[in-house]
Amino acid sequence: MTDAAPFPEAALQAMPAAACVFDAGGRVVLANEAARRMLDLAAASELLGRSQAEVVRLLAFRGLYGAGDPEAQAAAAMAVDRGRPHHRTLRGTNGRWYDISSVPLPGGGWLGLLTDVTAHRQAEAMALERLRIAHLTLQQTPTGLGLYDSRRQLCLFNEAYERLLGLPQGTLRTGLSFDAIIEIMLEHNPLDEEARRIFAARRQQDRSQPFSSVRVRLDGTAIRSVSQPVPGGGFLVSLEDVTPLRQAEDEAKRRAALLDGVLAAMPHGVCVYGPDHRVRMVNAAFQQIMAGSEVAIGEHLMDVCRRREENREYLNPEAAEEVFRRQFDFERPPVTRVRRNGTVLTGRTAPLPDGGHLSVVSDVTALHRAEAEAQRRADLLQAMLDSMRHGVCLFDKNNRLVAANQLACRMIGLTAEELAPGTHLSTLRDLQYKRGEFGAGPEAERMYRERAVGKVPRLDRFSRTRADGTVIEVSTDPTPDGGFVRTYADVTEERRARAEIERARAAAEEADAAKTRFLATMSHELRTPLNAVIGFSEALAAEPGPPHVTEFAGSILEAGRHLLSLIDEVLDVAQAGTGAVRVATRPLYLPSVLEGVLRLMRGAAEAAQVRLELAPLPELPRALAEERRLRQVLLNLLANAVKFTPAGGMVHLAAAALPDGAVEIRVSDTGIGIEAGQVERAFEPFVQLETSHARRYQGSGLGLYLARALAQAMGATLTLESLRGEGTTARLRLAAATQPQEQTA
Numbered sequence: 001m002t003d004a005a006p007f008p009e010a011a012l013q014a015m016p017a018a019a020c021v022f023d024a025g026g027r028v029v030l031a032n033e034a035a036r037r038m039l040d041l042a043a044a045s046e047l048l049g050r051s052q053a054e055v056v057r058l059l060a061f062r063g064l065y066g067a068g069d070p071e072a073q074a075a076a077a078m079a080v081d082r083g084r085p086h087h088r089t090l091r092g093t094n095g096r097w098y099d100i101s102s103v104p105l106p107g108g109g110w111l112g113l114l115t116d117v118t119a120h121r122q123a124e125a126m127a128l129e130r131l132r133i134a135h136l137t138l139q140q141t142p143t144g145l146g147l148y149d150s151r152r153q154l155c156l157f158n159e160a161y162e163r164l165l166g167l168p169q170g171t172l173r174t175g176l177s178f179d180a181i182i183e184i185m186l187e188h189n190p191l192d193e194e195a196r197r198i199f200a201a202r203r204q205q206d207r208s209q210p211f212s213s214v215r216v217r218l219d220g221t222a223i224r225s226v227s228q229p230v231p232g233g234g235f236l237v238s239l240e241d242v243t244p245l246r247q248a249e250d251e252a253k254r255r256a257a258l259l260d261g262v263l264a265a266m267p268h269g270v271c272v273y274g275p276d277h278r279v280r281m282v283n284a285a286f287q288q289i290m291a292g293s294e295v296a297i298g299e300h301l302m303d304v305c306r307r308r309e310e311n312r313e314y315l316n317p318e319a320a321e322e323v324f325r326r327q328f329d330f331e332r333p334p335v336t337r338v339r340r341n342g343t344v345l346t347g348r349t350a351p352l353p354d355g356g357h358l359s360v361v362s363d364v365t366a367l368h369r370a371e372a373e374a375q376r377r378a379d380l381l382q383a384m385l386d387s388m389r390h391g392v393c394l395f396d397k398n399n400r401l402v403a404a405n406q407l408a409c410r411m412i413g414l415t416a417e418e419l420a421p422g423t424h425l426s427t428l429r430d431l432q433y434k435r436g437e438f439g440a441g442p443e444a445e446r447m448y449r450e451r452a453v454g455k456v457p458r459l460d461r462f463s464r465t466r467a468d469g470t471v472i473e474v475s476t477d478p479t480p481d482g483g484f485v486r487t488y489a490d491v492t493e494e495r496r497a498r499a500e501i502e503r504a505r506a507a508a509e510e511a512d513a514a515k516t517r518f519l520a521t522m523s524h525e526l527r528t529p530l531n532a533v534i535g536f537s538e539a540l541a542a543e544p545g546p547p548h549v550t551e552f553a554g555s556i557l558e559a560g561r562h563l564l565s566l567i568d569e570v571l572d573v574a575q576a577g578t579g580a581v582r583v584a585t586r587p588l589y590l591p592s593v594l595e596g597v598l599r600l601m602r603g604a605a606e607a608a609q610v611r612l613e614l615a616p617l618p619e620l621p622r623a624l625a626e627e628r629r630l631r632q633v634l635l636n637l638l639a640n641a642v643k644f645t646p647a648g649g650m651v652h653l654a655a656a657a658l659p660d661g662a663v664e665i666r667v668s669d670t671g672i673g674i675e676a677g678q679v680e681r682a683f684e685p686f687v688q689l690e691t692s693h694a695r696r697y698q699g700s701g702l703g704l705y706l707a708r709a710l711a712q713a714m715g716a717t718l719t720l721e722s723l724r725g726e727g728t729t730a731r732l733r734l735a736a737a738t739q740p741q742e743q744t745a
Contacts, residue, residue: 024108063093150233275355397482587737
């Protein structure tokens with residue numbers, strides 16, 4: 001081939017890529033030194049004259065096509081149409097990556113290029129690993145994080161942010177405005193008017209100033225929202241579920257991947273200069289890479305340098321003479337430069353035997369941008385970690401530190417330099433032990449030994465107290481790659497508050513027990529003299545004497561019996577408060593009990609001018625109860641109904657069997673009723689719902705309380721239904737007896 005040929009031999013020999021030129025018959029007519037080294041031949045001339053099939057099989061059996069059947073790989077390569085440009089990237093059995101290109105030549109032949117691109121692949125893998133680690137750290141964070149740009153549009157968030165907003169997974173996406181996200185949240189979450197007012201105010205909030213707030217949702221979940229400005233005019237919103245702090249729980253979740261993009265290998269551009277420094281040959285890839293600053297065949301290198309200087313081709317302007325001189329420094333390694341249009345190139349030059357030189361350029365813009373973006377996002381994620389309210393340390397499967405935030409340094413008592421990535425967990429523990437972070441004495445020694453590195457569980461939670469008294473809760477959660485995340489929370493105030501609450505509860509229980517003992521003791525002490533008063537008054541009333549003595553004795557007797565019944569009620573209240581009410585239930589025949597109670601209350605009802613009725617009773621199963629206690633419950637209910645029913649009203653007693661086998665007894669009246677919000681208060685001891693000094697209805701306020709307490713002791717339930725001015729219905733539900741019993745009196 002002559003110097004006027006499209007690809008001079010000298011140019012091919014100087015190329016760093018392995019190159020072979022095939023004629024129209026598919027035989028090698030030219031091969032460079034790089035091809036000899038790639039195929040492990042003694043001389044490049046050994047390739048001359050070989051057929052395409054021989055070369056392809058040689059490549060296959062050298063393992064350059066990767067693992068698999070070499071014959072099948074060779075057959076696939078032979079099937080490629082060499083009349084059209086062809087390019088693919090393969091990984092050889094030696095673990096290195098190669099770009100294989102085929103370019104048709106005039107006359108029916110073609111040029112085959114094989115370039116080692118392992119360095120680019122390794123750089124790409126390193127960039128992707130850094131992205132993966134940064135993304136994993138964000139997703140393991142229990143705090144919801146949402147980053148907004150200066151236009152108040154969402155540009156980055158994690159799964160926890162979406163969850164804590166109360167939104168279904170997949171609802172949020174980058175590019176949504178802050179106002180649009182609020183509208184979406186209002187659609188998915190029921191809010192009261194106060195909450196809607198708060199969110200309306202947040203839309204107008206000045207995000208250039210930090211602020212925080214806590215909102216309690218309708219379901220009781222408390223969410224802390226913190227907004228902090230970030231450089232560039234945007235702001236970072238962090239959401240934290242503080243409900244677990246109140247309940248000594250901690251939750252954590254992950255978000256789907258935010259980062260994407262895989263870098264593809266780029267073909268090389270080749271430009272050949274002759275001894276006269278004029279362009280002899282340039283391929284299409286070179287012109288495409290240098291778009292806007294192409295070269296022309298015959299153009300002098302100095303003219304090219306001057307033209308690029310005038311067009312301000314590079315970001316760092318240099319004199320054309322200096323650029324020209326560097327082209328002949330063939331010992332320098334490949335350099336990276338940035339064009340004015342932002343394209344990032346790597347290039348190198350190599351001498352040619354005829355005195356010319358070869359310039360090879362590659363477009364690595366995608367790789368450069370990916371590395372810059374990875375670094376930017378890694379820095380951004382680190383800034384987000386440093387803004388969290390928890391200390392976070394991420395360890396790999398070998399217990400080596402991957403990342404940590406500033407709060408973790410303060411909580412575990414180490415410096416940022418000591419928490420450098422790559423530091424082993426055992427080294428960190430030794431530093432903490434020496435500084436007294438585990439306490440002092442045998443307790444510190446025990447914690448240090450029991451929680452050795454080899455025993456650290458991948459899912460764990462424990463607390464420890466620092467030397468300054470701070471209580472730190474440490475949570476350990478596994479990561480998919482075999483590592484784990486350590487989260488540190490300061491729970492000092494929470495523990496102190498819980499201790500105060502426990503002390504207050506114990507004091508309240510002791511006071512209640514003292515009150516109950518006092519009531520029981522005083523009730524018993526009062527009965528002895530009161531029985532004497534009742535006995536003497538009965539004797540005076542029974543003996544003949546002056547009328548006024550008989551009248552006074554009767555009044556004393558009536559008051560004494562009333563006071564005795566009140567003392568009995570107080571004693572029952574005291575027993576109910578201590579859980580000492582004992583009952584002996586058995587199957588009861590209810591009609592006789594109901595009729596007997598009605599007879600006892602008939603006189604009181606007639607005195608109050610209230611009509612007392614017992615509804616016709618259906619066939620009732622026997623109910624499980626104690627007859628004396630059941631009578632007491634019904635008498636209290638009927639007495640209460642008669643007392644609060646005006647003259648001319650009616651009290652109705654009825655009973656019915658329920659579908660589940662139980663029996664319900666109803667006491668209904670047409671009395672004054674109870675306010676809807678006061679029904680449960682009627683069951684509290686010593687409570688009179690009418691509390692004015694001119695109260696019309698006297699009583700101790702113990703009737704309903706004792707009725708419910710005795711009902712519960714028998715395994716029954718007692719409820720009230722009432723409306724003000726419309727009367728009250730008491731429902732006593734008794735369990736059905738499993739075995740029959742003889743009829744009671």
